[in-house]
Amino acid sequence: MITLSNSCVALLERCLAIRKEQEFGFRFQDAVAVALHSLDEYRGCYSNPGAGQPDIIAGSTGFEVKSTGSDAVGLDGNYHAIRGQYPHFRLVGLRTDLKPYPLWVIRMPENPPTRVRFARVLEAGLVSDADIEARLGRTLAEILCAAGTAWSDEPDRALGKSRLESVRASLAQVR
Amino acid sequence: MALRVDQLTIPPGSPIGACSLPGLGAFDLVLITGKNGSGKTTLLSPLDMPGPTTGTVTCLNGENARESYTGAFARAAQRQVTFVRSRQLLAKFEDLSQALGLAADTVRLQREARLLRQLARQAKGAEPVEIPGEPRQITDRKHAFLAADRACGIRPRTVAEYNRMGATLAHRAHVEWAYQLPGGATMERIDAENAIRPIPRKLDGLFELSNAISRLPAHMAGPNPPQSAAARSEAAKLTLVFSLEQAIGVIPPNARPNPQTQDLAAEADAVIAALTSASRSMQAALEAKDALGQCRSIASGYLQAQSRRGVAVDSCPVCAQPIDPAQVGARLEATTGGNDPEADRWRTAKAGFDALIGQIKTNRSAWSSASSQAAAEHAEIKTPIGNCAAALQALVAQHADSVTAARRAVHQRCTNWLADFGNSAPSSAAVTQAREVVAFARQSQTELQREEQALNDGLVQAQQEFAEFQTLGTALAARALLDEARWDLAIDQVQSAARQTAQRDRWIAVLNRMADVRETKARSAQATVVNDPGVQARFTALVSRIPHPALQSLRYQGSTVVREGTPVQDNLSEGQTALVNIAAAVAVAGKVANSPDHKPGWIAFDEPTNGLDEDARRQVAEFLGGMTVQDLPCQVFVATFDEDFAQRLRNAARAAGRRVGHVPLPPLQAGGNCTLRIEDFLS
Numbered sequence: 001m002i003t004l005s006n007s008c009v010a011l012l013e014r015c016l017a018i019r020k021e022q023e024f025g026f027r028f029q030d031a032v033a034v035a036l037h038s039l040d041e042y043r044g045c046y047s048n049p050g051a052g053q054p055d056i057i058a059g060s061t062g063f064e065v066k067s068t069g070s071d072a073v074g075l076d077g078n079y080h081a082i083r084g085q086y087p088h089f090r091l092v093g094l095r096t097d098l099k100p101y102p103l104w105v106i107r108m109p110e111n112p113p114t115r116v117r118f119a120r121v122l123e124a125g126l127v128s129d130a131d132i133e134a135r136l137g138r139t140l141a142e143i144l145c146a147a148g149t150a151w152s153d154e155p156d157r158a159l160g161k162s163r164l165e166s167v168r169a170s171l172a173q174v175r
Numbered sequence: 176m177a178l179r180v181d182q183l184t185i186p187p188g189s190p191i192g193a194c195s196l197p198g199l200g201a202f203d204l205v206l207i208t209g210k211n212g213s214g215k216t217t218l219l220s221p222l223d224m225p226g227p228t229t230g231t232v233t234c235l236n237g238e239n240a241r242e243s244y245t246g247a248f249a250r251a252a253q254r255q256v257t258f259v260r261s262r263q264l265l266a267k268f269e270d271l272s273q274a275l276g277l278a279a280d281t282v283r284l285q286r287e288a289r290l291l292r293q294l295a296r297q298a299k300g301a302e303p304v305e306i307p308g309e310p311r312q313i314t315d316r317k318h319a320f321l322a323a324d325r326a327c328g329i330r331p332r333t334v335a336e337y338n339r340m341g342a343t344l345a346h347r348a349h350v351e352w353a354y355q356l357p358g359g360a361t362m363e364r365i366d367a368e369n370a371i372r373p374i375p376r377k378l379d380g381l382f383e384l385s386n387a388i389s390r391l392p393a394h395m396a397g398p399n400p401p402q403s404a405a406a407r408s409e410a411a412k413l414t415l416v417f418s419l420e421q422a423i424g425v426i427p428p429n430a431r432p433n434p435q436t437q438d439l440a441a442e443a444d445a446v447i448a449a450l451t452s453a454s455r456s457m458q459a460a461l462e463a464k465d466a467l468g469q470c471r472s473i474a475s476g477y478l479q480a481q482s483r484r485g486v487a488v489d490s491c492p493v494c495a496q497p498i499d500p501a502q503v504g505a506r507l508e509a510t511t512g513g514n515d516p517e518a519d520r521w522r523t524a525k526a527g528f529d530a531l532i533g534q535i536k537t538n539r540s541a542w543s544s545a546s547s548q549a550a551a552e553h554a555e556i557k558t559p560i561g562n563c564a565a566a567l568q569a570l571v572a573q574h575a576d577s578v579t580a581a582r583r584a585v586h587q588r589c590t591n592w593l594a595d596f597g598n599s600a601p602s603s604a605a606v607t608q609a610r611e612v613v614a615f616a617r618q619s620q621t622e623l624q625r626e627e628q629a630l631n632d633g634l635v636q637a638q639q640e641f642a643e644f645q646t647l648g649t650a651l652a653a654r655a656l657l658d659e660a661r662w663d664l665a666i667d668q669v670q671s672a673a674r675q676t677a678q679r680d681r682w683i684a685v686l687n688r689m690a691d692v693r694e695t696k697a698r699s700a701q702a703t704v705v706n707d708p709g710v711q712a713r714f715t716a717l718v719s720r721i722p723h724p725a726l727q728s729l730r731y732q733g734s735t736v737v738r739e740g741t742p743v744q745d746n747l748s749e750g751q752t753a754l755v756n757i758a759a760a761v762a763v764a765g766k767v768a769n770s771p772d773h774k775p776g777w778i779a780f781d782e783p784t785n786g787l788d789e790d791a792r793r794q795v796a797e798f799l800g801g802m803t804v805q806d807l808p809c810q811v812f813v814a815t816f817d818e819d820f821a822q823r824l825r826n827a828a829r830a831a832g833r834r835v836g837h838v839p840l841p842p843l844q845a846g847g848n849c850t851l852r853i854e855d856f857l858s
Contacts, residue, residue: 006313006316007654010321014321071670097673098670099309119670146331147331148324148325149321149324149325149327150328150329153325163329166331167331167332167333170333170336171331171333
């Protein structure tokens with residue numbers, strides 16, 4: 001588990017306040033997709049809006065992105081089948097009831113649980129992917145802060161995502 | 176009566192000290208009187224809750240055997256015997272359900288439900304578990320960051336973008352830009368930004384040159400200037416000269432003025448004088464000619480008159496010279512008749528002289544006026560040109576080259592004009608030349624202003640970009656400041672607080688559920704009592720005795736009484752409420768659950784007349800006291816401070832056949848033990 005930077009949390013919190021929970025979930029998923037795209041090993045990742053598939057797919061790696069206002073998140077899809085299809089299946093979880101917002105990237109076992117309690121990850125035998133957690137958190141904060149309120153305040157989700165992609169490109173140029 | 180109280184024993188620790196009241200079993204109504212605070216309620220308290228602190232009750236059972244109303248016996252009695260034991264019963268007559276609760280044995284349930292509700296309320300109203308929230312420092316910085324960020328529009332909020340903009344602005348301002356991290360010291364960032372702030376550029380010396388040029392008469396540089404006063408003066412002079420030449424042509428040569436004079440005004444005066452003289456001469460000749468004509472007319476008349484008289488005139492009567500009258504008459508006839516062309520010519524010449532005089536005077540006046548205006552105009556031109564020349568005389572080394580060249584040229588033009596026209600008479604040439612000087616100066620100024628404007632091309636855009644640059648710097652600095660702030664709390668703390676809050680909410684829910692269960696049970700038990708036909712019959716019979724027609728049709732429904740299906744308990748007066756409550760209490764007192772014919776044990780009324788007026792107290796005394804043993808088959812205890820009420824109750828009870836015992840309580844003495852005795856009114 002890592003905690004996001006204060007400025008990143010401020011922007012996410014603003015987005016949550018303006019867009020409400022469901023829309024915020026979609027926006028956060030976009031942000032994670034753009035951030036993952038900045039990581040070398042997931043450069044070709046893409047968002048997958050279809051049901052029965054991970055939210056973000058990068059080769060044999062699938063990411064399920066969940067944001068929750070409580071300790072637990074339900075995995076009520078056919079995650080067993082998804083896990084079978086994507087050996088490197090990860091759950092990206094964000095808790096918005098704690099501050100600074102904590103972020104988890106949890107490796108999904110062969111038999112994914114139907115409910116994950118973030119406070120009991122270890123007890124449940126789940127393992128965090130600390131490396132991706134740290135890099136994703138850093139990149140997410142970098143991209144969100146570079147886009148700023150132009151992302152959170154943008155009423156159109158697609159336009160908001162394009163702002164993230166735009167700043168990702170400019171950040172890549174700087175690097 | 177199944178169970179009767181025989182003796183009350185109050186322990187030493189009670190407010191009235193240790194005392195014992197025996198002999199109660201012989202009475203159906205025990206009246207306890209005494210002043211407030213004398214211990215009436217303390218004396219009744221064992222009836223409510225016997226125990227080591229309240230006291231004990233010794234009862235007589237059905238076989239007149241003595242039993243102590245404590246422990247297992249009391250519990251057994253509660254199960255087996257219907258009795259009303261609460262000192263609260265109908266005290267203050269606030270709620271019909273009190274009697275019902277007692278009768279249905281739901282007091283405990285109701286009390287527990289109340290306590291549970293109270294606990295739930297207390298838990299809810301207790302200081303909430305404070306979940307460690309966002310520190311004020313972070314909240315403040317967060318708001319500052321979001322506010323600054325919103326001003327950035329869609330520009331990327333990156334340090335690279337900030338430095339790119341800084342470098343661009345620095346290049347424009349021809350200064351260096353050092354890489355900046357906006358999260359550093361605020362003043363350093365602001366200083367670095369201010370160093371590249373786009374500022375308007377000036378052409379050195381243009382301001383001074385413009386000031387000098389502004390001294391020149393502005394109206395002379397405009398298009399289509401009006402005719403100058405000098406030109407008008409010159410035209411007037413030509414007109415005057417022409418009229419003088421014309422006049423000199425008609426003046427006789429011997430009367431013409433000296434043509435050598437240079438002064439046009441003097442010449443005009445001389446011409447006017449000559450014309451005046453010629454006109455006067457012509458006038459005199461005309462007058463002489465008129466006199467001659469008159470003489471000729473007289474001579475002709477004289478000759479004709481003499482001729483008509485037949486007198487021959489052969490000599491002149493004036494000079495006596497011989498004359499030929501015929502010849503003279505013919506000559507006179509010829510000169511006196513018809514027109515005189517010579518006189519006409521003279522008149523025409525005189526009129527011409529007079530007209531020329533007027534014309535010359537007019538022209539001279541016009542020329543004089545125009546000359547004055549031209550002189551003023553000349554002065555108005557000369558002074559500013561002189562000032563401008565003086566202001567531009569000294570050159571300043573710091574001034575721009577173009578400004579210096581223009582300054583020199585304008586100064587030269589002014590100086591030339593002053594040399595050419597400064598000391599000469601006003602002339603249209605001077606005005607024209609001055610106009611050229613002013614136009615040249617204005618043109619030079621305009622060109623220099625354009626040159627200065629060209630220096631500031633793109634300034635507005637640069638300033639706008641600088642504002643965006645500053646905004647970005649502020650946002651980046653605010654972000655850095657926000658990220659520096661630390662949360663002085665661990666997530667475990669937050670989770671623990673959240674768990675405590677959830678736990679508290681669960682407890683509140685459990686307490687409310689327990690209260691719900693008890694209230695439901697109580698309502699169920701009370702409904703059984705209320706719906707019992709015996710209870711309803713007893714209530715109807717009792718209220719029918721109340722001397723209020725409106726109360727006699729009431730039906731008892733537990734916590735309410737209704738008339739024709741409508742609850743009316745809120746419409747009853749205080750006294751009526753007391754009476755109805757007593758009826759309800761007595762009606763349900765004989766009811767035990769599932770046992771309609773059960774005999775009640777005892778019923779206690781503690782201060783049943785509180786808040787009632789004299790009439791209501793009398794009605795309560797008569798109503799309560801008027802109940803026979805059959806109406807109320809149990810022992811009745813009444814505690815009151817009201818001696819009149821006690822007297823009425825005693826009389827009514829005795830009239831109803833009840834055996835009345837009276838226990839007067841002495842004033843309470845702290846620490847002392849009271850000695851009680853019961854008075855038998857029958858004895």
